[in-house]
Amino acid sequence: MKPQRLICQPARWISMCALAVRVAKVSWSIAVAAVLSSTAPSMGGYMETWNEASAGANGWVYWSKSDTEPLVPWLGAGGQDGGYVSIDLSILGAWPSVASLDYYPAYTFRDATRSIDIAVEPMLKVSLKDESGASAPLNLAGGHLYFWMGRNDGVGSTYYSFNTPLDIGDGDWIVNELALTSHSADWGLIYDDQGKTLADLLAEPQQQWGFRIFDGTGDPQGQLGFDNFSIGPVPEPAPLMLLGWTGLALLQRRRLGQPNRA
Numbered sequence: 001m002k003p004q005r006l007i008c009q010p011a012r013w014i015s016m017c018a019l020a021v022r023v024a025k026v027s028w029s030i031a032v033a034a035v036l037s038s039t040a041p042s043m044g045g046y047m048e049t050w051n052e053a054s055a056g057a058n059g060w061v062y063w064s065k066s067d068t069e070p071l072v073p074w075l076g077a078g079g080q081d082g083g084y085v086s087i088d089l090s091i092l093g094a095w096p097s098v099a100s101l102d103y104y105p106a107y108t109f110r111d112a113t114r115s116i117d118i119a120v121e122p123m124l125k126v127s128l129k130d131e132s133g134a135s136a137p138l139n140l141a142g143g144h145l146y147f148w149m150g151r152n153d154g155v156g157s158t159y160y161s162f163n164t165p166l167d168i169g170d171g172d173w174i175v176n177e178l179a180l181t182s183h184s185a186d187w188g189l190i191y192d193d194q195g196k197t198l199a200d201l202l203a204e205p206q207q208q209w210g211f212r213i214f215d216g217t218g219d220p221q222g223q224l225g226f227d228n229f230s231i232g233p234v235p236e237p238a239p240l241m242l243l244g245w246t247g248l249a250l251l252q253r254r255r256l257g258q259p260n261r262a
């Protein structure tokens with residue numbers, strides 16, 4: 001097919017462009033359907049189901065008003081499945097001081113076995129549920145729940161919070177899926193006394209990570225459930241997606257080849 005011939009036939013260009021648009025629309029629809037139909041869970045390098053007593057806490061703590069950092073209250077039944085943690089937000093203490101409006105309902109730290117490398121494990125998942133009673137409904141005072149990462153290495157501390165807030169279910173469990181990035185613009189500095197950047201923190205071992213309630217105008221209240229927390233790689237494309245793309249590519253080649261044969 002020679003370019004000059006196509007230039008002299010604008011109608012054929014328009015037809016081919018229309019075909020390309022249709023193929024693109026169908027391809028996108030199939031790709032979205034394949035992603036939604038994929039049932040394979042993302043089993044990342046770190047996962048906490050809170051389903052077993054031996055792993056009920058796994059080092060997870062909350063920052064209480066008594067500042068004694070007791071274990072997160074673990075419930076052996078219920079949740080999205082087989083146990084979970086349910087936290088009374090009214091017992092949270094603010095950090096770094098009572099004058100602050102910065103709360104940490106659940107976090108874990110100093111996992112000596114591994115660290116999060118969000119370059120290869122950027123997909124965060126966590127199930128959340130508002131379990132507040134009618135007498136004390138959930139009230140974050142205009143604030144939101146965020147995921148954060150940090151580290152205290154004994155010399156100093158550095159903490160950053162991912163800027164996209166998490167959704168909290170209203171009586172039902174909500175599965176949050178959040179693709180973390182290493183872009184500094186996507187994170188907000190919580191605290192740093194060593195001059196470390198986000199890149200410095202992400203490259204360090206034995207990070208801490210957890211959840212933060214921030215941006216509110218008062219103390220949070222209510223009961224908040226956490227279950228099935230994981231950080232892992234982005235799921236591989238489902239076989240249906242690959243089949244769909246391959247089939248459409250062949251169809252496109254056939255259709256685009258037809259004018260040459262005419």
Ligand SMILES: [Ca+2]
Pocket residue numbers: 049050051079080081082083084227228
């Ligand atoms: Ca569970």
